[in-house]
Amino acid sequence: MSVSAKACSSVVPFDIRPLSDVMGGEVEGFDLSTLSSVCERTDFLSEVCRNGLLVFHDQNLSAQQFGELSRFCGELEFHVLDQYRLEEVPEIYVISNIVENGKSVGNPKDGFGWHTDQSYLHRPTAYTLLHGVETPAEGADTLFASTEEAYGQLDPELKARIDGMKAVHSYVYMRTGNADYMRDNGVKSELTAAQREQVPDVVHPLVRTHPLTGRKSLYLGGDCIVRIEGMEYEESRALLDTLFAAVLAPANQIALKWRPGDVVIWDNRTTMHSATDYDRERYRRLIWRTSVKGEVPT
Numbered sequence: 001m002s003v004s005a006k007a008c009s010s011v012v013p014f015d016i017r018p019l020s021d022v023m024g025g026e027v028e029g030f031d032l033s034t035l036s037s038v039c040e041r042t043d044f045l046s047e048v049c050r051n052g053l054l055v056f057h058d059q060n061l062s063a064q065q066f067g068e069l070s071r072f073c074g075e076l077e078f079h080v081l082d083q084y085r086l087e088e089v090p091e092i093y094v095i096s097n098i099v100e101n102g103k104s105v106g107n108p109k110d111g112f113g114w115h116t117d118q119s120y121l122h123r124p125t126a127y128t129l130l131h132g133v134e135t136p137a138e139g140a141d142t143l144f145a146s147t148e149e150a151y152g153q154l155d156p157e158l159k160a161r162i163d164g165m166k167a168v169h170s171y172v173y174m175r176t177g178n179a180d181y182m183r184d185n186g187v188k189s190e191l192t193a194a195q196r197e198q199v200p201d202v203v204h205p206l207v208r209t210h211p212l213t214g215r216k217s218l219y220l221g222g223d224c225i226v227r228i229e230g231m232e233y234e235e236s237r238a239l240l241d242t243l244f245a246a247v248l249a250p251a252n253q254i255a256l257k258w259r260p261g262d263v264v265i266w267d268n269r270t271t272m273h274s275a276t277d278y279d280r281e282r283y284r285r286l287i288w289r290t291s292v293k294g295e296v297p298t
């Protein structure tokens with residue numbers, strides 16, 4: 001299943017150049033602030049789903065414009081870490097190493113370790129949008145891997161074994177009990193009681209069917225996945241490790257190198273991603289993020 005085959009039915013008002021044979025596309029010379037007036041939402045989102053992710057270069061949107069673009073894509077959700085919301089457009093969650101008046105303007109370290117966004121919610125994020133307002137000249141790549149390609153490559157026995165399995169996803173476990181996450185993202189237990197209440201543990205199928213394309217993909221969440229339901233921890237861990245390895249096969253990955261002004265939108269139902277680090281003393285990085293609410297995975 002090549003990207004060119006996925007992109008052939010496009011009715012969107014821009015040309016897409018494939019980023020790899022597996023997934024992803026990039027767009028030059030299209031102004032996303034005009035999107036809602038020249039494109040149907042369903043056509044745009046179908047193209048995102050077909051490619052897994054799209055990057056639009058040279059956008060430089062205002063916060064209001066980025067908020068409008070995000071709302072065009074669907075119902076937005078507010079991040080549980082409310083201290084990093086942008087004041088003028090609170091649906092925007094800020095990721096940044098910039099400190100102003102002694103205060104971080106955003107979460108200084110977020111998104112490290114492979115994951116899909118907010119799988120710990122009952123209705124996890126369908127689409128994530130990022131706007132690179134300031135991006136380092138080197139480093140800070142975002143890595144992506146296709147969970148749809150990975151599922152397709154599993155041998156039939158393994159597919160049959162995991163059919164119908166469910167896994168427990170827990171935000172509280174990730175932030176307060178998962179040593180790997182806390183090491184990678186530099187956070188300790190810092191959730192308020194109100195924040196904990198917003199994110200009770202949830203159970204999702206290990207294999208989900210895409211609501212628009214009907215195709216199957218692995219749904220592993222990432223650092224918030226605790227175990228497979230009804231299975232001993234060690235056996236569960238071994239199986240999850242096998243599935244993670246399938247997703248993260250090098251041929252199944254791409255590295256997105258940011259340019260200032262880029263807007264990236266991806267489908268969390270068929271991809272996983274991971275941040276990479278950069279020289280925080282040398283470079284400023286300011287990323288705006290919005291999350292479009294998805295459906296209950298089935």
Ligand SMILES: [Fe+2]
Pocket residue numbers: 111115116117273
């Ligand atoms: Fe993420």
